[in-house]
Amino acid sequence: MQIDVVTIFPEYLAPLRAALLGKAIDKGLISVGVHDLRDWTQDVHKAVDDSPYGGGPGMVMKADIWGPALDDVCTDETRLIVPTPAGRPFTQAVAHEYAEESHLVFACGRYEGIDQRVVDDARRRVRVDEVSIGDYVLVGGEVAVLAIVEAVARLLPGVLGNPKSHAEDSFQDGLLEGPSYTRPLVWRDLEVPAVLRSGNHKMIDRWRRDQSLARTFERRPDLLESLPADAFDKHDRAL
Numbered sequence: 001m002q003i004d005v006v007t008i009f010p011e012y013l014a015p016l017r018a019a020l021l022g023k024a025i026d027k028g029l030i031s032v033g034v035h036d037l038r039d040w041t042q043d044v045h046k047a048v049d050d051s052p053y054g055g056g057p058g059m060v061m062k063a064d065i066w067g068p069a070l071d072d073v074c075t076d077e078t079r080l081i082v083p084t085p086a087g088r089p090f091t092q093a094v095a096h097e098y099a100e101e102s103h104l105v106f107a108c109g110r111y112e113g114i115d116q117r118v119v120d121d122a123r124r125r126v127r128v129d130e131v132s133i134g135d136y137v138l139v140g141g142e143v144a145v146l147a148i149v150e151a152v153a154r155l156l157p158g159v160l161g162n163p164k165s166h167a168e169d170s171f172q173d174g175l176l177e178g179p180s181y182t183r184p185l186v187w188r189d190l191e192v193p194a195v196l197r198s199g200n201h202k203m204i205d206r207w208r209r210d211q212s213l214a215r216t217f218e219r220r221p222d223l224l225e226s227l228p229a230d231a232f233d234k235h236d237r238a239l
């Protein structure tokens with residue numbers, strides 16, 4: 001997978017080359033290009049923004065800078081992703097969608113955002129997603145890109161040590177992951193649940209499912225409501 005990021009703060013994306021992602025890059029599973037938007041400016045001040053039409057606070061990033069940058073970075077295969085609080089939710093399901101792509105390009109907005117015509121024009125040539133990683137406002141899209149790239153890259157074959165890890169992911173079955181435990185058996189008078197030491201894997205699986213359902217019901221009941229009826233067995237329904 002080729003990932004390209006266009007930003008006015010390339011240094012923000014340095015973590016992409018660290019740890020797990022760094023190993024994925026070293027293995028050739030991912031290629032990452034980070035591009036400084038200011039390289040496409042023509043003026044001595046390298047201006048990338050201007051005042052908003054219609055007035056209002058803040059500045060808007062210029063279409064006549066972003067357009068040429070995306071023209072150069074995108075290809076016919078590109079899926080262009082624009083992190084924005086006004087985007088559709090970025091979810092584990094969307095991460096799986098992106099993991100199937102050959103070329104992801106991320107446009108990192110700053111200030112009050114990017115002139116809408118950039119997205120409208122790009123849609124004429126490539127698939128464009130305006131996505132949000134949560135209902136809050138960051139200073140720019142760079143942090144969102146780090147989160148999205150990590151969520152996507154870990155799904156790529158060969159990136160995670162154990163490919164079975166994905167099966168236990170939160171949201172994989174539409175539910176939140178339940179609690180996990182490891183040695184020591186007792187820590188600050190807190191003991192690991194006995195069922196996990198029973199060796200009875202049918203009971204363990206049932207307990208884990210119950211924990212997952214209970215946690216989801218308590219913290220994210222909306223996820224339960226969005227699951228089809230056949231996602232629950234008769235034991236689930238008895239809870």
Ligand SMILES: NC(=S)c1ccno1
Pocket residue numbers: 083084085131132133134135136137138139140141144
């Ligand atoms: N919530 C998201 S994705 C965002 C991007 C910029 N600010 O917030």
